[in-house]
Amino acid sequence: NAGVTQTPKFQVLKTGQSMTLQCAQDMNHEYMSWYRQDPGMGLRLIHYSVGAGITDQGEVPNGYNVSRSTTEDFPLRLLSAAPSQTSVYFCASKGGGFSLAFFGQGTRLTVV
Amino acid sequence: AQSVTQPDIHITVSEGASLELRCNYSYGATPYLFWYVQSPGQGLQLLLKYFSGDTLVQGIKGFEAEFKRSQSSFNLRKPSVHWSDAAEYFCAVGAENTDKLIFGTGTRLQVFP
Numbered sequence: 001n002a003g004v005t006q007t008p009k010f011q012v013l014k015t016g017q018s019m020t021l022q023c024a025q026d027m028n029h030e031y032m033s034w035y036r037q038d039p040g041m042g043l044r045l046i047h048y049s050v051g052a053g054i055t056d057q058g059e060v061p062n063g064y065n066v067s068r069s070t071t072e073d074f075p076l077r078l079l080s081a082a083p084s085q086t087s088v089y090f091c092a093s094k095g096g097g098f099s100l101a102f103f104g105q106g107t108r109l110t111v112v
Numbered sequence: 113a114q115s116v117t118q119p120d121i122h123i124t125v126s127e128g129a130s131l132e133l134r135c136n137y138s139y140g141a142t143p144y145l146f147w148y149v150q151s152p153g154q155g156l157q158l159l160l161k162y163f164s165g166d167t168l169v170q171g172i173k174g175f176e177a178e179f180k181r182s183q184s185s186f187n188l189r190k191p192s193v194h195w196s197d198a199a200e201y202f203c204a205v206g207a208e209n210t211d212k213l214i215f216g217t218g219t220r221l222q223v224f225p
Binding site for chain 1: 116118121146154155156158161202204206212213214215216217218
């Protein structure tokens with residue numbers, strides 16, 4: 001009954017550090033995506049994937065990299081963290097056709 | 113381009129009063145429409161969804177929403193608000209074969225006793 005699992009839940013980084021936010025789903029969903037949530041901005045799409053080996057950019061992709069080597073995992077990489085990347089990050093997954101998107105519980109990232 | 117507008121940033125209501133949260137969307141095809149709720153420090157919980165069919169959809173916690181194609185709207189309603197409904201509410205539009213959702217900026221609901 002795991003659904004979408006995000007790790008870590010909280011993280012503090014120094015400017016310039018790199019890290020990877022992990023996202024895993026156990027529902028065999030084709031579609032996965034990453035959003036960031038900032039006050040007054042709602043959730044904005046960073047990157048998304050329509051299947052293993054296929055990724056594309058969303059609204060705010062700069063500063064983030066993704067890859068999708070397996071159906072289950074969709075990690076989000078920050079190569080050189082900046083204070084502007086302080087945010088709450090949500091991963092989501094969805095099956096095909098008329099189906100719902102499931103969200104992880106979020107990762108709260110602070111860059112100092 | 114797809115977009116979602118939630119014109120009300122912050123709404124305050126008294127407990128027991130009725131509620132309507134507005135959502136307008138822009139989308140080239142038949143949209144999938146969603147309302148999510150987020151309590152402080154929590155993730156997103158789906159309240160209800162519209163894919164097709166009956167334009168009045170019922171959700172959890174006594175919420176409902178009506179899809180009006182002519183007005184490009186999907187407003188969320190509740191006849192009697194409870195204090196526990198205080199949260200932030202997000203409207204979102206999506207497409208069939210992607211989980212690419214476009215979210216509105218959210219409406220923060222405050223409930224007074």
